[in-house]
């Protein structure tokens with residue numbers, strides 16, 4: 523009998539005590555939290571204007587690293603979307619627009635200056651500096667966010683921490699997950715278990731089909 527106890531939940535972090543399961547299974551849940559649970563990140567950037575000191579590539583890379591609030595019920599992974607459009611559709615990508623100009627003093631452009639077409643999909647923090655603009659410099663771009671998985675690129679890793687430690691007694695494990703802010707920590711664990719279950723069922727079906 524599997525027992526799960528909530529030991530701690532605060533802000534972006536959750537610690538669960540797992541009992542009655544094998545360490546390897548508990549570790550699989552941890553690994554799925556890191557590599558398989560999808561979250562949103564900016565992936566494609568169309569630079570229309572960039573007279574800042576940053577190269578286009580660096581600016582695009584910075585945008586990719588901004589944690590984005592994710593709605594897993596609303597959006598699909600591009601490979602699971604039936605639009606078949608390599609550019610995506612309104613079910614598998616979200617458009618952000620950035621249009622910033624340097625004023626007399628040096629102007630810092632922040633993640634909060636990104637305007638999203640979906641108000642529920644937005645940067646987790648509005649105060650991440652993206653680029654500084656001197657008077658007369660400007661940045662104008664379109665950025666497309668999509669769901670992806672941590673195994674593809676670290677920017678799609680929904681958690682900053684996922685650790686498994688031994689509990690007080692034998693057969694007890696404590697799983698701590700800290701979210702980057704895109705999803706709730708508890709949601710990451712639940713999704714991880716769901717995805718692991720689906721994968722195991724797929725394996726079961728494949729093995730069954732070979733007999």
Ligand SMILES: [Zn+2]
Nearest residue numbers: 603605611614
């Ligand atoms: Zn689509």
